[in-house]
Amino acid sequence: MEEMKQLIDKAKKIVITTHKNPDGDAIGSSLALFHFFKNIKKNDVEVIVPDSFPDFLNWMNDADKISCYDKQKEQADKLFSDADLIFSLDYNALERVGDMAEAIKNASAIKIMIDHHQDTQGFANHYFVDTDCCSTAQLVYEFIEKLEETKNITKDVAECLYCGIMTDTGSFRYPSTTAKTHKIIAHLIDSGADNAKIHQAVFDNNTTDRLRLLGFALTNKMKVFAEKGFAYISLSQDELKQFNFKKGDTEGLVNYPLSIQGIKFSVLLTEKEKDISISFRSKEDVFVNEFAKKHFQGGGHFYASGGKSDLTLDETIAKLEKLLMC
Ligand code: 5GP
Numbered sequence: 001m002e003e004m005k006q007l008i009d010k011a012k013k014i015v016i017t018t019h020k021n022p023d024g025d026a027i028g029s030s031l032a033l034f035h036f037f038k039n040i041k042k043n044d045v046e047v048i049v050p051d052s053f054p055d056f057l058n059w060m061n062d063a064d065k066i067s068c069y070d071k072q073k074e075q076a077d078k079l080f081s082d083a084d085l086i087f088s089l090d091y092n093a094l095e096r097v098g099d100m101a102e103a104i105k106n107a108s109a110i111k112i113m114i115d116h117h118q119d120t121q122g123f124a125n126h127y128f129v130d131t132d133c134c135s136t137a138q139l140v141y142e143f144i145e146k147l148e149e150t151k152n153i154t155k156d157v158a159e160c161l162y163c164g165i166m167t168d169t170g171s172f173r174y175p176s177t178t179a180k181t182h183k184i185i186a187h188l189i190d191s192g193a194d195n196a197k198i199h200q201a202v203f204d205n206n207t208t209d210r211l212r213l214l215g216f217a218l219t220n221k222m223k224v225f226a227e228k229g230f231a232y233i234s235l236s237q238d239e240l241k242q243f244n245f246k247k248g249d250t251e252g253l254v255n256y257p258l259s260i261q262g263i264k265f266s267v268l269l270t271e272k273e274k275d276i277s278i279s280f281r282s283k284e285d286v287f288v289n290e291f292a293k294k295h296f297q298g299g300g301h302f303y304a305s306g307g308k309s310d311l312t313l314d315e316t317i318a319k320l321e322k323l324l325m326c
């Protein structure tokens, strides 16, 4: 910590990065750290993400200042090569940042990882990692605490951290939510985070199309194997197009089957342009990270993992059903 403190003191140019398809924790923790650095007068700080993020995260202050690598590659490459410090937030391996990996790998900057995923891959110089922690946003709070700088948790920092913790804990209900999480949340509210406003901004922000897609998916596309405690939803490109799919529209959809009595394992398969993207969620004694890693080129947490398949959607469904029927 002492070394990281000195590195931050000395650093002039700081770049904060997170994983592709950024979620609430990725954007929340990145922007929180961005605001924190501004507060301690580290003004030359940038957030660079591999690709765009859902609209329901746009309300965070300075979300419009985030650069997307897929659209501003040249500019971002220069920021990476000029940086003194690069922060890697909410990812454990360079493969999680897609095309941005090379630029981070080749940068001469010192790299600091703040993350809560299993299987940390060693590409950074310093690690602030806790795989038991509910969210990277909570770790950013603990990092600021260790820097003895909690006085610089202003409203902007607090709101972004609140959003990260809220989204990664399923609104404070997953087992990773601890008394400490609630104490931190209390401090964030005391620091100006408007909890009701943040919940509304994130969750009451549906388009009609998104809600109808949810209805369609649950009515027509959810297959339940009650005796196996397993359910999945699959969505093809054509189906997504019918509902004018926008990034983020299927966020959270994988959680619905898990709310059925006796269902402990839920999967969402979404057909993308190049491959099939897969989300896994589970509860109680079922863990999904090894399953995602072994069969679907992915990984993640015990109860929430992701992966992909290069087969067609139908073939992927067949593979999944076969695996779960044994
Ligand atoms: P989601 O289903 O929301 O895309 O991902 C759930 C969790 O699994 C996230 O915390 C994410 O970090 C992790 N995850 C998603 N995709 C991958 C992947 O391809 N590889 C690994 N190692 N983890 C993933």
Ligand code: MN
Pocket: 025, 026, 090, 116, 134, 135, 136, 168
């Ligand atoms: Mn996270």
